[in-house]
Amino acid sequence: MVVGVLALQGSFNEHIAALRRLGVKGVEVRKAEQLQDVSSLIIPGGESTTMAKLAEFHNLFPALRNFVKMGKPVWGTCAGLIFLADKVVGQKSGGQELIGGLDCTVHRNFFGSQIQSFEADLEIPNLASIEGGQGTCRGVFIRAPAVLEAGPGVEVLAVYPVPPDSNLVDPLIESQEGEKKVIVALKQGNLLGTAFHPELTADSRWHTFFLKMASEIEEGASNSIVTIEGSQPTLDQLERIDLPIFQ
Amino acid sequence: MSGTGVVAVYGNGSALTEAKKSTFSVKVGLAQMLRGGVIMDVVNAEQARIAEEAGACAVMALERVPADIRAQGGVARMSDPQLIKEIKQSVTIPVMAKARIGHFVEAQILEALGIDYVDESEVLTLADEENHINKHNFRIPFVCGCRNLGEALRRIREGAAMIRTKGEAGTGNVVEAVRHVRSVMGDIRVLRNMDDDEVFTFAKKIAAPYDLVMQTKQLGRLPVVQFAAGGVATPADAALMMQLGCDGVFVGSGIFKSGDPAKRARAIVQAVTHYSDPQVLADVSCGLGEAMVGLNLDSKVERFASRSE
Numbered sequence: 001m002v003v004g005v006l007a008l009q010g011s012f013n014e015h016i017a018a019l020r021r022l023g024v025k026g027v028e029v030r031k032a033e034q035l036q037d038v039s040s041l042i043i044p045g046g047e048s049t050t051m052a053k054l055a056e057f058h059n060l061f062p063a064l065r066n067f068v069k070m071g072k073p074v075w076g077t078c079a080g081l082i083f084l085a086d087k088v089v090g091q092k093s094g095g096q097e098l099i100g101g102l103d104c105t106v107h108r109n110f111f112g113s114q115i116q117s118f119e120a121d122l123e124i125p126n127l128a129s130i131e132g133g134q135g136t137c138r139g140v141f142i143r144a145p146a147v148l149e150a151g152p153g154v155e156v157l158a159v160y161p162v163p164p165d166s167n168l169v170d171p172l173i174e175s176q177e178g179e180k181k182v183i184v185a186l187k188q189g190n191l192l193g194t195a196f197h198p199e200l201t202a203d204s205r206w207h208t209f210f211l212k213m214a215s216e217i218e219e220g221a222s223n224s225i226v227t228i229e230g231s232q233p234t235l236d237q238l239e240r241i242d243l244p245i246f247q
Numbered sequence: 248m249s250g251t252g253v254v255a256v257y258g259n260g261s262a263l264t265e266a267k268k269s270t271f272s273v274k275v276g277l278a279q280m281l282r283g284g285v286i287m288d289v290v291n292a293e294q295a296r297i298a299e300e301a302g303a304c305a306v307m308a309l310e311r312v313p314a315d316i317r318a319q320g321g322v323a324r325m326s327d328p329q330l331i332k333e334i335k336q337s338v339t340i341p342v343m344a345k346a347r348i349g350h351f352v353e354a355q356i357l358e359a360l361g362i363d364y365v366d367e368s369e370v371l372t373l374a375d376e377e378n379h380i381n382k383h384n385f386r387i388p389f390v391c392g393c394r395n396l397g398e399a400l401r402r403i404r405e406g407a408a409m410i411r412t413k414g415e416a417g418t419g420n421v422v423e424a425v426r427h428v429r430s431v432m433g434d435i436r437v438l439r440n441m442d443d444d445e446v447f448t449f450a451k452k453i454a455a456p457y458d459l460v461m462q463t464k465q466l467g468r469l470p471v472v473q474f475a476a477g478g479v480a481t482p483a484d485a486a487l488m489m490q491l492g493c494d495g496v497f498v499g500s501g502i503f504k505s506g507d508p509a510k511r512a513r514a515i516v517q518a519v520t521h522y523s524d525p526q527v528l529a530d531v532s533c534g535l536g537e538a539m540v541g542l543n544l545d546s547k548v549e550r551f552a553s554r555s556e
Contacts, residue, residue: 007283007520008282008283008284008520009282009283009284009302009519009520010280010283010284010304011279011280012281012282012283013446017297018504030520030524043385045279045280046280046281046283046284046304047280047284047305047341049302049339049340049341050284050302050304050340050516053300053301053302053513053516054302054516055303057513057517058517067533071327075445078280088414091339092299092338092340093296094300099275102427108339109339112361113279113341113361113362113363114341114360114362114363114364114388115268115269115358115386115387116268116389117268117276117301118267118268118269118273118415119266119267119272119273119278120266120267120268124394125440133346140276141343142271142273142276142277142279142280142476143280143363168339176500181508197276200272200276200279242466243275243279243466243468243470243471243472244462244466244470
């Protein structure tokens with residue numbers, strides 16, 4: 001199974017390194033035709049406007065939308081989550097193009113600018129029941145988005161309490177105590193979205209979760225894609241050295 | 248994870264009871280999100296919008312681009328906070344701003360403005376000829392310039408969460424940036440093949456902290472994100488820096504001192520993404536209009552890069 005990582009800009013090296021630690025080959029995807037060679041796709045963190053502009057310059061959006069429509073597994077982290085959302089608020093003037101598919105409303109930069117960026121432990125009962133390990137995972141939120149509203153077909157995997165100093169209007173989930181929470185991880189069919197960056201931590205459960213999701217979908221499909229190994233080596237395939245993982 | 252070799256794990260990995268802001272990992276994290284992107288110098292909100300539309304991953308808010316600082320002379324300081332605020336309001340991408348080397352109060356002001364990154368820059372006039380800012384004291388992350396490995400690691404020890412080459416800003420001449428990135432990469436290659444016993448003396452020779460030298464040796468790269476800066480003026484320059492091993496590119500005077508800034512900005516963004524694809528590079532380099540004039544680095548040109556160690 002070859003996993004594609006959209007390599008327009010952002011933390012695609014980190015995702016490929018995380019996959020490599022699991023013994024899975026991740027390939028960089030920069031052009032529409034490269035999507036035909038991958039069976040699933042990760043859209044990494046980065047600047048969503050930059051990635052949208054680059055995708056637009058090279059006419060990638062039709063191919064990406066088609067990839068999602070074909071029911072192939074796609075995981076978006078941070079900027080990738082914005083890409084997958086059906087509706088986004090807080091965009092740059094003029095908006096940006098989206099892939100869509102996840103029935104939810106995402107607020108870009110919900111948690112504010114870099115000075116409000118943070119890391120925190122998240123409760124992940126659903127994920128831990130499948131992948132084992134601790135009941136929490138480290139979430140690194142960098143100028144992060146959040147999901148304000150999700151449709152009925154969406155499975156919520158993690159929530160985070162809204163900072164009390166946040167002046168944002170009524171985020172939409174209320175827990176029993178009345179404390180306001182936003183969704184930061186969710187799944188709908190073949191699509192997975194996280195507002196934080198599992199690729200920046202040593203916890204690989206989100207990656208294994210996505211790979212399992214991908215293999216389930218592939219088994220179900222009659223025309224599961226045969227991957228071709230040994231394609232021409234380019235500069236991209238030279239040995240890449242990763243940044244350290246901070247914890 | 249220590250068994251996997253290239254992965255260094257910091258701290259004991261204990262659980263967080265409450266959210267931690269501005270940890271070093273969060274500071275480095277933003278730089279990691281900028282990888283494969285172009286950071287552009289802008290002097291007003293209108294230019295910032297052009298940069299955003301062209302696909303810049305961040306903008307650097309300035310009063311004067313380095314080429315004008317060179318031409319006009321005088322003391323170059325932090326930009327007017329009003330200008331930085333206007334630029335911040337006009338775009339959704341991260342906004343950076345420059346503070347003078349050693350001027351920690353300018354950095355405090357920039358932190359209060361809530362910008363995303365501070366560039367402690369040799370392009371501005373020095374405020375302290377001996378000391379850099381102690382960047383550990385700030386919640387906001389810093390990027391600093393370097394000419395070689397020792398300088399890069401000294402800045403990281405002072406708390407810089409991102410490194411760029413110094414190059415020679417405002418010249419449109421990429422030769423110094425190439426020299427600096429070759430120097431850093433060359434030293435790392437030497438270090439990787441070095442016996443562990445020799446690292447102590449090597450650290451002393453390059454005047455860098457031993458632990459960071461050792462970490463660099465283990466990783467085989469700088470432990471933070473490394474961008475190229477100083478003299479990048481064409482898509483080919485940008486792709487050259489990427490192929491030499493940089494994680495991204497700063498473009499200063501090269502864009503808004505050229506004939507068609509919007510087109511050139513867009514071409515440089517595409518060149519950084521497709522840096523290893525000469526076909527795309529050829530396509531995007533066509534018909535960009537006039538490049539900035541540029542300076543040959545003879546002995547009369549002031550070297551900003553040698554202002555600090």
